[in-house]
Amino acid sequence: MPCPCGSGLRRQRCCSLDLATLSPPDATAPVKPLLEQAEAALADNDAARAEQALLAALELAPGREDALFALHRLLRQQGKLGAAETLLRRMVAINPNNFIPTNELTLMLLARGALAEAEIHARNAVRIAPRSAQAHNLMGLVMTEANRPLIGEYHYREVLRLLERDDAVTLANLAWNLKTQGRIAEARTLYVKSVKLNPGVLQTTLGWARTEEADRKFDRALKLIDGAEALAPNNPGVSLTRATILARKGETEAALAKLDALGQGGTLGPAELSEKGRLLDRLGRYDEAFAAFDAGKKRAIELGARRYLDDAAADLANRLRAFFTERRLTTLPRAAIRTDMPQPIFIVGFPRSGTTLIEQTLSVHPRIAAGDELPTINDSTQLIPRLFASPLVYPDALAELWMGDQREGLDLLRDHYLARVRQAGILRDGATWFTDKMPLNETHLGLIHLMFPQAPIIHLLRHPFDVVLSVYSNHLTHGFFCAAELETAAKHYALTAGLIAHYRENIPALRYRAVRYEDVVDHQEHEIRGLLDFIGEEFDPACLQFEKNQRYARTASYAQVTEKLYDRSRYRYRNYRGHLEPIVPILAPIIERLGYTIE
Template sequence: MGGTANSDSAAIGRARAAFAEGRRRLAAQLAGEVLDRDPMSLDALEVMALVRRASGDVAEAERLLRTAIAAAPTRHWPRDDLARLMLESGRPHVAEQVCRDAIKADPANANAQAMLGSLLSGREELVGGAAHLRAAIALVGPHPQLQANLGRNLARQGRLAEGERLLREAVAGAPESLQALAWLAETLEQDRRFDEASTVLDAAEKLAARQNTDVTLQRATLLSRTPDWRRGLALLDSAPMLSGAALLQRGRLRDRAARYDEAWQDFISGKAALARASGRHYPRGAVDRLIADLRAFFAPDPFRAMAAAPVKQGTPQPIFILGFPRSGTTLVEQVLASHSRIRAGGELPFAAELSAIAAELSGGAYPTCFEALPADLRASLATALRDHYLARAEAYGLLLPDADFFTDKMPLNALYLPLLRLAFPAAPLVAVKRHPLDVMVSAMSHDFTHGFDCGYALEDAAHHYAATSALTDYWRDGLGFPMHELRYEDLVAAQRAETAALMGHLGLATEPAQLAFHTSPRFAPTPSYAQVQEPLNDRSIGRWRHHAPPLEPARIVLSEAIARGSYAG
């Protein structure tokens, strides 16, 4: 027995050495011989999985790693390797589940905590991502990459001071990390500290030159915030190749310089490049079916047959801000959050969670068959949804004793508004409107993933706008949801009166800070952050006229929404 063990150990040592030397066939042969004697040998499974992974045989590598997990459920490396394999093979959702399983098996798995934190951060689940990144740091101590990832996560939540501190620590710990330097410069720019951001970018440029890359996009973005914005445009104009994000930035600057045809081409090319790089596409048929199902499920009579949840007294209530991305919802949230009794929640992911809970509790009856919804669930569902939403809001730090309200501006809220209305029957609803064609121009010039990735092609964005606009009007007119409609153009033209009307809908008096929202120290972590750091202006009104010819297909799709809003065009 001992001789066999020693022989296997020696064979594994030779197999590892062969793999390190690139002799995969020999490594596989040696590991295979060990597996013939002991099919659950962790060392042999590891070597064989490495060989299959290096050879591109993802399916076999996955099988071997899952075998290793079954053999040793508490060991870290099989789960860690499997999660990395799933990421490399373009299966992030599987990687996420592997990480969750790994943490469930052992919360002290630092690699799983770090990977899950990065995965969640990458898809904008920032609060959850930050929790796992913090857990990883608590396990391994200060680590520059983890500090950088957490710092950027916090900055994207709007917590710029915390993010800056961590990013500076990451730069100190890894001075050659271009990523950490670039993120630090971005955070300083977002905090309106342009000179400091420029100094950091100077250091980043020197480092980038040694690494055969550049920070042209970051420099152009910084310059776009200053009177020297044309120099940023010149940098991008002279760049030989641009990423999708850089094309969008150049397009915005070309638009600002009245180079409208070139700007539109940059928008189209930039969005196409981003879609190719990410694999994102708009599932139009599935979205249309979902909307049809929701309208049928929440017809007036069925909706009235469901019991609304009682208002939970003594707890801040949500304000649901409805509107297509780039319609002015960030501006409205900034106005609201400048009030002493209102906190900014941002784009909270809770509505989609409520939809998943309703589907689970109903055994799949929601959202396709109201008649199959059990009677007891019709009476209890709303309270269950309310309690889940409030528990999540508390975890996000939104249920503060000095606040009456907090905002929720997730664009998906329009889809699931009846669920939100059942859970919070007294919550204020604010529907933000803007000329649909101006929304299209802004949507095509910025990257966003809301709306089932509709924003990567003009036709998809227009289709989704038309569908969700009609759905919102149905909730208002068909189900009688009381909404305060706020037109972006009216707010620009009559800020004081429109702000007073908005606050009247909430039952609060306007505060002076709301009329000077652009001076708020709060950072709005959306693509609109720069705009809401400026006083109200009319520069974005009527932009669509400069792009009328390429917008014609969208104008046809949006004709009803344009007419309903009494807009020209």
Template sequence: MPTTPDAPPSGAPDAAALERRLRAAPDDLAATQELAGRLFQAGRAADAEPHARNAVRLAPEDARCHTLMALVLADTHRPQAAEFHYRRALALAPPDAATVANLAWSLTRQGRLEEARRTYRRAAALHPSIALTWHGWAQTEDAARDLPAAQRLVDRARRLDPGHRGADTFAAALLARQGAGQPALAVLHASAARHGGTDPDALLETGRILDRLGRHDEAFAAFAAGKALLRQAGRRYGEEEAVDLIARLATFFVAPRLRLMPRPATPAAGPQPVFIVGAPRSGTTLVEQILSSHPAIAAGDELPSLGAVVRALPQTLGSPLGYPEALSELWMGDQRDGLERLRDAYLRHARKLVPAKPGHTLFTDKMPFNETHLGLIALMFPSAPVVHVLRHPLDVVLSMMGTNLTHGFHCANDVETAARHVLRVFDLVEHYRREMPLRYLPLRYEDLVREPEPAVRRLLGFLGLGFDRRCLRFEENRRHARTPSHAQVAEKLYSRSIDRHRAYRTHLKPAIPILEPVILGLGYSL
């Protein structure tokens, strides 16, 4: 949990004023740093990044420049690069507790938990009164599966800063996972009373705890209230944009057009991707945890690499068109190597994030809804395995309602919008399967849970790997899954998540007619 730059003093220039100042004097270091910090504090890390980068260019031996760059990189899921800049900042100035704690958090995000622990101890010794240090350390102990230690540390964070809502919510989640559901609810209720109200994450955690206690109507009311707050904060489904993109993908990726496409002429070297696709909360994290128990497979988690390729694609191919239409440049004689360049850009990006080791021949990429881009995946990696994890669509929508998600154009903040987006993506996958060859394996979550060994044998065989019994003992895999499902995949297989929707059928009623074609098409029952 990284700390952030100090809040600007009263009367400090706003972002617009700083931008005007930089237009007049582009090399103004103080204004560049101030603008980067201001944008970052406003939750606009992507907008802050160009200014943070320019600050490093202007003053490569200035510790604050490296700290700003590290914060931006950490916030945009690039912990390895963030680590570099935190270390540069610490080498250029006397160590401060916040930067040391932020370095520790970047190590946690890379799964280097023992290093993170040592670094948090150093941060706490430098300044023992920073609540965020203890909260981040608690999350590291959670990742290491030491829940009592995590509880002690987060409770210290709460004592240091009684106003830290996130620490209250995390403390409640830890209590619930240790079987103390009622005390967990008491923590959340006390937090809401202390703050004069609640927040989305606390409401969603309340709903998850109530769900475990079998209080389903109360649980869904908490889910719905949390999602309402997210919508009020502007997190509404970008339906127009989603519909437009999916329609354009379906129009572009058709067999006659695809027959004109070149194919990568040379194979890429090094570990190759396995795309684990599916809706959020469909079981993709479980599949990745199983696969990464095999000695030939490294876990990539939710890699942003395909998204980065999509965003840069028009520029990479020198096209005036957007994605996917910019792929028509591949029909030009001077762009016949375009797919190799796109593929290699993906691999360069991914390999900066994946902790591959000697012996790894494959790595996983499980970004939710990556199946939206199956056409591009198949063009860049014609032989890449695609594992499509399927789960009863009503269970998927219910689980999405209980989790704070941004995937799928913010579709998960309402039952109906989640259902509509799941349907749209399912239809698009069926379109891809009709129009182009795919190395595609549908894998039902329910089959994996009920009969794990046959499902795992089938999965490994699809990847061309021999069966390894460690994949059946995935809960012994000590890697930290950096997703909302990290706690579940640290447990042995359980069936309590199958058909959860039955207890919520009244609340999910608006989704049923929307999802009926998918439910029946996948062989599930209504």
């Protein structure tokens, strides 16, 4: 029976294979004629004959790396990305020091947003080949996408050092990295240099155009898109970028027409469909907008996007509830407070709940630096078992804190977090605070309290229907890929809400303040004064003009927070009420508990 992964191999020779039973490489020489047949078939563009020869070879020698890699490439060409990734994983498991499959697997994981796993393999690539420019470039890509741009910058500059020359692609990658750090002028200089070296690279021109769009230089961005269109007429990425720029200029009809024209030439991709939905929403064509969002999600799954990992999410939530109880927390130590450097303000909330708005508002204050989406708390959950020398996983590994030689474990964990913040380059002169607004950090409120017992925790609330609808209109990977479907986004929202209620009940000392997005819109000054008072800072009137904050927000909301406060997103769900019927049973109890209503 063929393996369910889609590789074409029998299950016993694929996902059920016991790697311990593999023959040594020198015992697999008899399959060489089959590999030669596959190579000849590929040269003749006969994919079916090549696949048949490769499957036969792997039936006899399932651990043969060259056969696995050739079949992987064939499956990728056929669009069978899940099966192709499975084969790469097997190759890496068989030979962890094989650079090529490690590189390929990292790129595949990066493409589908599995950043945590991509980082594991990117790091291994550098370990395998520390003097390889390709390995450092890979690490730069992953670190930039994982919101650790300063680390990514280091690796890109290491690429240039190893190459001992300027390289157009690396300069463009470094420019994008600097753009994510808000260093727009430096990024622009590198784009100019990259294009001068090689003017025919589409991605370079697109990246430059997106940088100008982020800097609100829309006309300059459109000129660059004209050049990109000359390089690649009717390219989906070019059309999407043009539509995005036109939309930011307020030319919604023109932006929509661009995407419609692209759709007439073929099937729109997930990103294009989601952007089309957002444009239709602006025009008040809500049923069409929801249909576009829905089509975008379905298309993403067709292309290999991950579905919600509901079992993993439920398992983590259950273990967190079981560990973080009031009785146990009374016996656990807390990290000491450090006074020699700025301290964190945790802005938590489900994605699309308004966390970027609050961070952009607070970071105008001269004593509050913007940290953006720091992955460090989640990283700490992976570090704990190793740091505490525990055979258990998080959160149960925190039980080691009862041991005499681990009583200072939380101080070590706190220092690791603060060192990562310093490395990220987000601290500024005069700041006594920095923000950490990683989505769904609220999952780990218990750990945050142990590490930073006096840290202000600001929890953004917004009507749950508005939140889930907004999540559904974007392609996000946070929360165990819950955004793949409307119902799973609602399920994860409910799971997270239940976990927060548990923490609040069991940690009375939690320095927690909830703020409603709708109240910020209606009573901006009152709410911001209240937040600054909660933090312990004086009110600064500049915080009421967050749209003048020149920093680039590395989030899907980067464009919205450059506009003055508006109310068009408040209770947006009313326009989609009929489409939200499937999630009413999931969210209705939470909506009532939070004091909202369903209209």
